[in-house]
Amino acid sequence: TQSGLCSHPLSSGLTGPPSLLQQPHFGGEVVPHQDSTFLHTEPLGRLLGLWIALEDATLENGCLWFIPGSHTSGLSRRLVRTYAGSKLDISFLGSEPVRDASLFVPTPVRRGDLILIHGEVVHKSDQNLSERSRHAYTFHLMESVDTVWSPDNWLQPTAELPFVPLYK
Numbered sequence: 001t002q003s004g005l006c007s008h009p010l011s012s013g014l015t016g017p018p019s020l021l022q023q024p025h026f027g028g029e030v031v032p033h034q035d036s037t038f039l040h041t042e043p044l045g046r047l048l049g050l051w052i053a054l055e056d057a058t059l060e061n062g063c064l065w066f067i068p069g070s071h072t073s074g075l076s077r078r079l080v081r082t083y084a085g086s087k088l089d090i091s092f093l094g095s096e097p098v099r100d101a102s103l104f105v106p107t108p109v110r111r112g113d114l115i116l117i118h119g120e121v122v123h124k125s126d127q128n129l130s131e132r133s134r135h136a137y138t139f140h141l142m143e144s145v146d147t148v149w150s151p152d153n154w155l156q157p158t159a160e161l162p163f164v165p166l167y168k
């Protein structure tokens with residue numbers, strides 16, 4: 001098998017570092033989502049997120065929350081490229097259902113811990129209202145054998161920024 005590396009939809013831009021910061025007091029929440037909404041593959045099930053805590057992530061400073069088993073319920077929506085004439089834009093196909101808040105299970109971790117995120121599992125993080133920052137480093141792997149990286153994904157590999165094969 002072969003895996004490829006791609007950057008993260010929630011990172012600070014196409015070329016920005018895939019580091020996620022929840023700043024103290026006003027770190028923004030990350031609303032419930034599935035990563036395959038942003039990084040779609042055909043078939044699904046080929047995407048794995050790696051989320052490495054650079055600082056302790058707690059209930060107070062914005063740890064991740066997951067709905068157990070939600071990776072088996074399909075994909076709610078997709079973010080796709082759209083064109084108005086030659087102008088490139090993005091829009092959602094489908095919509096994120098309102099999720100029962102009681103289904104989410106918190107995943108507090110210590111600095112250095114790694115969380116593996118299935119591409120279809122529903123997850124979120126709450127606003128950081130604490131005194132402590134919460135840095136994480138995240139990126140995604142795709143199993144590339146017999147997988148199509150959807151051509152209408154917002155993120156496309158280029159000659160300058162290709163997806164890096166990890167092994168052959």
Ligand SMILES: O=C(O)CCC(=O)C(=O)O
Nearest residue numbers: 020030035051125136138
């Ligand atoms: O770090 C966060 O607060 C959210 C991260 C996330 O949703 C992701 O890595 O898919």
